[in-house]
Amino acid sequence: MxxxxxxxxxxxxxxxxxxxxxxxxxxxxxxxxxxxxxxxxxxxxxxxxxxLRRAGLDYIRQEGGGLVLGATTTLSQILDEAPIPMLREAARNTAAWAVRNMGTVGGNFFVPPPAGDLATALLALDAELKLVSRDGDHRVPVSRFYTGFMTNVLEDDELLAEIWVPMPEGQTAFIKYGRKEANTPAVVTVATHIVNQNGQVTKARLALNAVGPHPFRARKAEAVLEGSALGADTIEAAAKAAAEECQPSTDAIASEWYRRKMVKVFVGRALNQLAGEEG
Ligand SMILES: Cc1cc2nc3c(=O)[nH]c(=O)nc-3n(C[C@H](O)[C@H](O)[C@H](O)COP(=O)(O)OP(=O)(O)OC[C@H]3O[C@@H](n4cnc5c(N)ncnc54)[C@H](O)[C@@H]3O)c2cc1C
CATH class of the missing domain: 3.30.43.10 (Uridine Diphospho-n-acetylenolpyruvylglucosamine Reductase, domain 2)
Incomplete structure (x- = not known):
């Protein structure tokens, strides 16, 4: 056919x-x-x-304390124009320029891991997806969008129209670790967003990809971080928790064993980066 x-x-x-x-x-x-x-x-x-490329969904605008990304905004537009550094960093780490010039932020929510780098950053930023049908629209947090490997809550009569991203307070870090420096699938992608008040983490988001069926929040690791100071012991405990709760599989890029090891290493690096900035 x-x-x-x-x-x-x-x-x-x-x-x-x-x-x-x-x-x-x-x-x-x-x-x-x-x-x-x-x-x-x-x-x-x-x-x-x-x-969808002529449907008028390619825009980036600031609205109501956040950023609105039309679903067909390309990864190159995000790299050039998004006022949130972690989004630019995630776009820079996605594919190479030819794919970034065509590939869209909306499409990044429907690709199988290890793809989904930008979606992982948006998950860490508490972004919400606006799903629309002829009957109306509703917003779904990225954390509730995925239901399994290549499955999600989008209905057959719906489209993803736009993504709303609250402007982040505090600090963010994004690390994609692959076998090559650039244009490479992830062994693990780590996106983290931490808010500190009076030396204590009051909000922690730790999103991982390529180590589970879809981008997900490492909630046990987040619980380790929240309420603690971002010191060496806390970072070690959070990285260990993330390695324990991820669900990697073996493929042509890396083994399950190696991916789990790298979760601990790169969650530790992302958190140490934030702790270093703080100091
Ligand atoms: C060589 C190469 C390298 C890549 N490297 C990376 C990488 O490093 N990291 C990474 O994250 N990704 C990578 N990708 C995957 C991909 O290109 C990007 O993730 C891109 O964001 C996909 O967007 P698209 O618009 O081209 O998707 P499309 O191919 O147009 O669509 C993909 C899926 O999304 C659905 N879809 C798209 N938009 C909507 C919408 N608005 N509403 C409902 N459904 C929709 C489609 O039905 C389809 O199922 C790579 C791809 C290639 C070819």
Whole structure:
């Protein structure tokens, strides 16, 4: 079977009408960096494709104490324009410029690990996803979006329209560790966001990727951090907790054993980086 219809709606309303008419018979495409190679190689054979790039969802704006990212904002736009350093760092660490020029922030929520670097940063920042259908819209925290490997709460008649990111207080760190310096899949990605008050961590977010079925928060490690000073013992205990609660698997990039070891190392490095900044 080959693609018989390629829809290029000029607005979100038009896109939603097409999605409601065709539901799961329609392949939704953001930048196509993942979907197009699968179609070209015959691995995926959709009859109907809907491209979102003309639907008016490519914007970055500041609103209500946060940042709004349209779902088809490219990774290059984020690298050039996002006023949150961790988002720029995550985009810089995602693929190479050719993919970043096409790939979208929305698409990054639907790709299998080890991809999902930007989604991991957005998880650490408590971002929320605006899911829309013809019946209305609702916001879902990134922490409640994923339900398993390549599964999530998006319904067949919905699209991801935009992402709302509260402007972070405190400190953030993002480290992606791969086999090469750049343009490489993650062995582990660590995104952390810490708020300190009077020498105590009052809020800790520690998001990990490539060591589980989707980007996730290492909640036991966060619990170790909250209420403690960000000292060597706390960092060691949090890194150990993160290594214990992750669920890595073995693949062509790294073994389960190695990934777990690297979680401890790189969670420790990210937290030490923040502790160093504080001092
Ligand atoms: C060579 C290469 C290297 C890569 N390296 C990395 C990397 O280092 N890190 C990383 O995180 N990723 C990486 N990726 C994965 C990918 O390119 C990016 O994650 C990108 O953000 C995907 O966005 P896209 O718009 O191109 O997705 P598409 O291919 O257009 O779509 C991917 C999936 O998302 C769904 N989708 C897209 N937008 C929406 C929407 N608005 N609403 C509902 N569903 C939607 C599509 O239906 C599809 O299932 C790489 C890809 C390639 C080809």
């Amino acid at each position: 080959s693609v018989t219809n390629y829809f290029l709606p000029q607005s979100l309303d038009e896109a939603l009408r097409l999605v409601s008419e065709h539901e799961d018979a329609l392949l939704v495409m953001g930048g196509g960096t993942v979907t197009m190679p699968l179609i070209n190689e015959g691995i995926s054979a959709p009859e109907q494709v809907l491209g």
